[in-house]
Amino acid sequence: MNFLNYQSHLKILLKNFKSCSLVNADGALLYSKDNSFELLTTTRLVAFQIVKKYLNPKPQDLFILNDPENGGYQYSKIVFITCLNPNLFLIWDEDYHFIDFKIPPTPLFDQGRKNEFVWQAMISANKNADELEAFFEYQKYTVDRLMHLVSLIEDLANSKSQQIWLKASNEVFNTQFNNKAHGTAEAYFKLNSTQTIKLKFSAEEKQNLKLITLDFTNTNLATDIHTSSHVIESALIKKISEFFQIGDYLTQAVLDKIKVILPPRSIVSKPHPAGLYNYELQTICSQVCEHNMTQLNAHNRKGQNTFDYANFLNFEVYGETLHANNLISATQVSLQNFEQLICKNLIKMTAMKKTDSSHHIIFSVCTDNPLKLNIKNNYYSDKLNNQFKLNDQLLQRGSVELKKNDRIEIIWG
């Protein structure tokens, strides 16, 4: 098998997953993709290491976890770990917004058989038992679908083939590393009046050793806003992979060339119990990292060198059965499931306007059943005209309950 063959095998096996990683028995990353808003490459690797160490996964086992303080990302992001072959493990994550409780590493299926104890305690007792059961059954089905690709899985699990693939990705990294500028660049972002995130990026080759270092030294200690180191690492790895155009070749061979220095218990290395600030801090660090790499590679290094944060608005609206996660940024508007809220008469739009540079949305609640609104990040900026109002009162980050006839107005841009 050559590396192109290995690559097409990987893509076919993982075609239906939006966000997943494949590792071998040593935990070496063979493939990773992150096509959701949230980025979890390193989170999935941490989840795998925890399950491997304490639960020793066997073929057709299926484990789950979501605890942000123990290898997870946030309650609603369920991380699945399964063994496809003794030398091949698949880790993926899926959103299920009606899980609002902590799940430690838990065996959901034991060598293909349902773990009745867990099923009873966690699923049958839940108020959304039917939906939850269907969700987990579907995840099991997605793995079962893969298991009939016996020959393809054996090829991917073959140690010799894995070495060929890792060697190819090492070559790709070396080529791309040499195509970019070497040196250092640093920038900072003020989270608030007292807290700062500082990131120094360096790309250096010493004694034939190519190394990218991301150093958060001098970032403040965590107070109220903070996240796990693996959450930050996932965002940085994705940004580096994009900037260096590594594509499918993001493997352990590349991860071994990236060193991340995170001061203990700082904003970027202290897990938050509910993972509330993960996406916001990922976005900030990702933008700072990109700024540094762009500065380092700019032809005119005397150009703009202060970091300007491109803010965004992330908010969710949900009821008992419907959940809409929404993102508005300078480059994208994504009101997922919003149309369903309208069609099911939970909300009524009175404005929904998009021009080249701004968005204006007004809706009112038309259901007697309570809806919840949660603004997930600090979208507000004195410099811009961005507003999020409930009955003409400006809202900041946080959660509020919406009543019938409440009026929401969003102005962006």
Add this chain to the structure above:
Amino acid sequence: MTSKPAVALYLGESYATIGLFDISQKNNPASLFEKSIFLPQVSLKNLLTQVKIKYQEHFPDYNDAHVFVVTKYFDRLKQFRLGGSISQVILKGFENSYNLNDSKCLSLAASQLIISLDKNQFEESHLASELERIKKINPDLNKVVISIPEEHITSAQMTVLHNFFTSAGLKIFTCISANNQSELRKTLLNAGSEGTKEEIVTELKEAFGEKTEVSFYSPKGFKTQFENCELFNSTNNFLAKFIKTNKYEQGAYFDIESLKFIQQHKGNNWQSPWGSIPVEHSHYYDLFIHPFSEVKLNHLSILQVESGSLQLEPGPVVAGRAIKPLMLDLFFNEMAENSLSQNLFSQLSQDNLRQKISNMFSVLEKGQKNPALSTQIKDLKTNILDSIYNEILFYSEASQPVVFGPMADVFVPKAGLQRLEFSWPQEILKVAASEGAL
């Protein structure tokens, strides 16, 4: 018995196959003429002219042919923003609301051509000044989508709108549920693809006469009345029907412009490049590798088939004009034995063309800079066939996969897969007959 004509047309993105039949004996239609053309080189009009000669020869007394069309031609629109000649009449405050669900989707309407109305702006004078404004932006504007929620407009005001735009010579498309953004997208897509449908119908009527009845394959079978958005999945729906008729649940279809896997079960929301559209369609998956993808050295100097961009024009080198080798060209030897390829690419057997293709691939092979990341053309071909085979297994799960289509003999890589014979004109006519449409 008197002869009676029927025409079966498969109109793809890059090629067309047509068959002329005498259906006087419904149980045993006689094929009188069949031909395939490669559209970048021969126009549909040219093909229809050839059929017309045969038609007049065999059916001198007929001037009302019945043409059955299955099409993939609308896929050509999938790469483009639509709505350049469409105005949207919507309520003030809802400008461009149709793409807030996901602004990364392709646009369906031009912002500059929007006429946004307040409740008190439905009078003719206001409409006239707005129309004058947008006609300055696009004088060729010829369609209008009206999307005003029922609770904001009286029937008398709606009549004013209809009368105004009808007298202005614009074709009107009314969104039946203006509060529903996916219905608005559907109406905009119907309007945006109207020109393409009219182009096809006009060419058929020019060839066979004004009274010609043109039936397109829609989710409800061959129909003369349908929504244009239903034609985007005409081929997939037809192939699903073929699979079902042959008592299979799913199958892989191969021709020169698509490699896909089709399933029986249907969905009601089509994830189009313009966003989700509520239209019934059979489930299908395009395989990773597309026959019209370029074989090139990528930014890493790795020889591979590029995914994404399709080179429909000028097509593969085997067609004679192209200078970029495509995935199809890798199989020029195998295609020499394939009847559709022989039909479409007349130069395929010429030694100088075959030598040219070999040279192109040889240049690519030698252009690879890093020996550790180098691939030979023969290995690339093996990889492609392996990939196709594995993807078929992936989709077919535990059931026995079946493969069919005009290029099945070229791309079906291994024994063990069941193959069905398939000919577009014959199958189109069989389905038309089974629906009692002949």
